[in-house]
Amino acid sequence: MFTLKRLSRSLNHWIEYLLFGLGFTMAIIVAVQVFFRYVLNQSLFWSEELARFLMVWLTFFGASVAYYRKANPGIDVLYLRMPASIRKASALLIHTVSITLFCVMIFYGFQFAYFIRLQISPALQLPKWIVLSIIPLSGLILLVHGINFLITELKRGHIDN
Secondary structure, eight states: OOHHHHHHHHHHHHHHHHHHHHHHHHHHHHHHHHHHHTTSSSSOHHHHHHHHHHHHHHHHHHHHHHHTOOSSSOHHHHHHHOOHHHHHHHHHHHHHHHHHHHHHHHHHHHHHHHHTTOBBBBOOOOOOOHTTTHHHHHHHHHHHHHHHHHHHHHHHHSSSO
16 A cells, blocks of 8 residues: 555645646736736636636645645544544544545546536637546545545554644
């Protein structure tokens, strides 16, 4: 399972770079659009749609990085007051439920992307399945992280305080 841990870490590493690139690109596109609209009195018809698609991808990739870093919301006060055995059971349950959700994202994300495969975005003329392919893709990335966390938790003999 060392390979799974490396894969999870490597995926997160590259996604963090990708997030920077997507965010920077989105900021440049919005800035250029503002310049064109208010200075040149012209409008880039495609910029809003592209910025929206980039935001969708940023959101899903950002969720995978947040999950990897364990930056998701939680109630630490209750968790820290639990006995070690209940904490371990709680962590196992949370990872199992998360893995189930990620499998649902993958399955229904593929179904939805296939369902809209013939639709084209109005401004960019992109097939919409390309934009919505982020749902199963991020589900797959989250699944790798979730399985890694579950296996790590199962291997751990006790929970550190």
